[in-house]
Amino acid sequence: MSTSWTEWDHIVKLDPDKTLAEGETFEDVCRTGTDALEIGGTLDVTTEKMQRVIDACAKYDVPLYQEPSNPAVVVDDDDLDGYLVPVVLNAGAVSWITGAHKEWVRMDDVDWERTTTEAYIILNPDASVAELTEADCDQSPEEVAAYAEVAEEMFGQEIVYVEYSGTFGDPDVVEAAADALDEATLFYGGGIRDYDSAYTMAQHADTVVVGDLVHDEGCEAVRETVEGAKDAKKTPAESA
Numbered sequence: 554m555s556t557s558w559t560e561w562d563h564i565v566k567l568d569p570d571k572t573l574a575e576g577e578t579f580e581d582v583c584r585t586g587t588d589a590l591e592i593g594g595t596l597d598v599t600t601e602k603m604q605r606v607i608d609a610c611a612k613y614d615v616p617l618y619q620e621p622s623n624p625a626v627v628v629d630d631d632d633l634d635g636y637l638v639p640v641v642l643n644a645g646a647v648s649w650i651t652g653a654h655k656e657w658v659r660m661d662d663v664d665w666e667r668t669t670t671e672a673y674i675i676l677n678p679d680a681s682v683a684e685l686t687e688a689d690c691d692q693s694p695e696e697v698a699a700y701a702e703v704a705e706e707m708f709g710q711e712i713v714y715v716e717y718s719g720t721f722g723d724p725d726v727v728e729a730a731a732d733a734l735d736e737a738t739l740f741y742g743g744g745i746r747d748y749d750s751a752y753t754m755a756q757h758a759d760t761v762v763v764g765d766l767v768h769d770e771g772c773e774a775v776r777e778t779v780e781g782a783k784d785a786k787k788t789p790a791e792s793a
């Protein structure tokens with residue numbers, strides 16, 4: 554499968570259960586300068602809502618990935634570049650580590666060419682995804698680094714995702730995860746709402762994920778986070 558995420562600095566995560574900011578369209582979202590769209594949310598996602606977002610984004614030139622929160626919402630659609638499937642390393646309920654995946658393989662003819670996993674480490678205990686998966690969010694930077702190494706070296710995962718959904722996380726934790734990784738791509742998501750927060754996390758993470766902001770504030774705010782993420786990747790010579 555393609556590994557285009559190795560080139561991404563910024564992702565917009567669209568929640569099919571949420572509306573866009575007033576007066577904005579999916580075309581506006583696609584034109585923010587983000588490198589890819591991920592479609593997914595924890596609560597109240599259906600295939601119909603998923604399909605609506607895929608159809609609205611398909612004609613623009615931005616990579617489009619589904620991030621299914623359970624096997625029942627996976628949409629089979631050629632307009633998708635692929636599927637990024639969470640595996641929650643610090644889940645309390647084992648179903649979110651392998652059980653849901655086993656059921657998915659039983660019920661679907663999985664398109665492995667277009668499927669890869671994201672090794673989630675969930676760190677905001679107040680997020681619905683933490684509640685759902687009964688994640689143990691009490692993790693030191695060293696423990697998060699160890700999870701990241703397990704993902705890469707033991708399970709061969711290509712993407713590690715430090716997830717603080719809904720709140721801005723600890724940059725030291727993200728730095729520890731980054732230091733633990735060799736080849737895998739590090740995603741960071743949670744509470745990125747402006748240039749500075751994007752810049753700070755993109756100094757450590759390979760890719761920052763912006764979710765709620767697109768729904769709450771809209772595309773102008775998202776564009777600033779794209780700039781922050783891109784600027785953090787510039788070499789000193791480029792920034793001069």
Ligand SMILES: CC(C)=CCC/C(C)=C/CC/C(C)=C/CC/C(C)=C/COP(=O)(O)OP(=O)(O)O
Nearest residue numbers: 593594595596622623624653654680681682718
């Ligand atoms: C095997 C298949 C196909 C799916 C299972 C995939 C797994 C393990 C999912 C568990 C974790 C999960 C629900 C991930 C979704 C990622 C996500 C959108 C997290 C952010 O959600 P929140 O921000 O907490 O939720 P809301 O914004 O909906 O409140």
Ligand SMILES: O=P(O)(O)OC[C@@H](O)CO
Nearest residue numbers: 718719742743744764765
């Ligand atoms: O909604 P926010 O807080 O931006 O989080 C983004 C993403 O990591 C959620 O899965």
Ligand SMILES: [Mg+2]
Nearest residue numbers: 718719764765
């Ligand atoms: Mg959310």
